[in-house]
Amino acid sequence: MTVRPGHGTLIVGASQAGVQVAGSLREQGYDAPITIVGAELHPPYQRPPLSKALLHGGLTTDALLFRSPEYYAEQQIELVLGERIAAVERAADGSGVAISASGRRFPFGRLALTVGARPRRLSMPGADLAGVRYLRDTEDALALRGDLARARQVVVVGGGFIGLEVAASARQLGRSVTVVLADDRLMKRAVEEPISQFFRAAHERRGIALHFGVSPASALGDGAGRVRALELTDGRVLDADLVVVGIGAVPRTELAEQLGLAVDNGIVVDEHGVTSDGTTVAAGDCASFPSPVPGPFGRMRFESVSTAVEQARVAAATLAGRAVPYRTAPWFWSDQFDLKLQVAGLSCGADRDVVRGDPNAEKFSVLYYRDDRLAAAECVNSPVDFLAVRSALGIGRTVPAELAADTSVPLKKLLQDVRDVPLESVR
């Protein structure tokens, strides 16, 4: 491809979404310059393994890289690392110049924001002690891996995916692990009650202690600047030589705010990934978007690979001059010990659920229905069910709830057998 001279697209954020915007632009024949600017020094990489295989499986950081250097060169995608964009100056037509903290200037015709999110931090006495860790990027993960090698008693704050994946990794390394969480059940934002209850018992069976409904009050030091214990709001004190905090992430909206873009728990975009200025696009963890599936949902923000990739494809289509709406049902996964959790669709507002398989065998799925239509599935060690539901949601199909519990019949077969129920806005 011969790239036209000019300013093209500047992608701020060398993230999963950022790399996908660039790649999708080239796949669609976009022939203007593309530059990706990233604040980290590592070339763009996968984040999901940071809480799993990188911590306990001996994975190297090189194994995480999305693309080879030759790929960026061949595709004429300029990758600039170690530069954090601090300010953006813009003309009325959407073009402008982004300026990094070091003063480097990046002119652009169009701007794509794929800036991600940062970990929500605890504010409490002792929060700055050594041995109180967060996990977001490669450097965090390498530091945490180093601490885990020496730690004996690990306390994890937060019972979401990151917290539980780190807890499982630490336990697999033989550490004593306690998880404390403010919620009354695990992964409350992501899954429904039956899955939370299953994971509670499964983690306890594997030797993890769980304390619900409590928060850290303060971290106590050992006199040499390192954490030795965590005091909880109920007065208990847990010995800890490593505290890992996984209490959610906050979208990076500073640049959007500086640009005067609408922000509402993320950078507000429409179904084409376009922000409120009508020209800038945003995708991934930083974006707040209208629900891609019909249902009683408002705006949402998702932190998952699949939404980052799909939104990036949509944003790239917009930049390339083709309007493709975002209509893909979200899906995500979490690996904890030997338990593979895979979720497809949005279960909120469901009015019926069907359990398929045997929770005692640690292999089962829960299917969720809204108004008699399949809306979501949460699957444990049941990839076939997950794939069938993901595919069904993609093409607007359902499976009768009264047949779904019969594990002698593959879901895929049931999907093929049911009469199509047309759904107004599913592709």
Place this chain on the structure above:
Amino acid sequence: MPKITFTSATGESRVVEATAGDSAMQTAVRNGVPGIVGECGGVLSCATCHVFVDEADLDRLPPMSEIEDEMLDGAAEDRRANSRLSCQIPLSDDLDGLKVTTPEFQE
């Protein structure tokens, strides 16, 4: 370094030099080979790196795990006798010359 040939559903071939230890999926994605998505990064969660392995190469591959077998049942394009998930094929000099064909659909 092992060489691997990826052929698309429409018959276009591309030979890629792999880094030993990388999977066939990683090799394809890192080098921008179309037809392989690998959205989950190789942890058996997405089934978007389905390939058809050249019959002559089948015996050279490591055996299939139960979960790979199950995932292939749910792949977007129907599995065949020579189907594998390319994230489960670690490349080494022993696999030099491996040939795989990508399906028409991964998603």
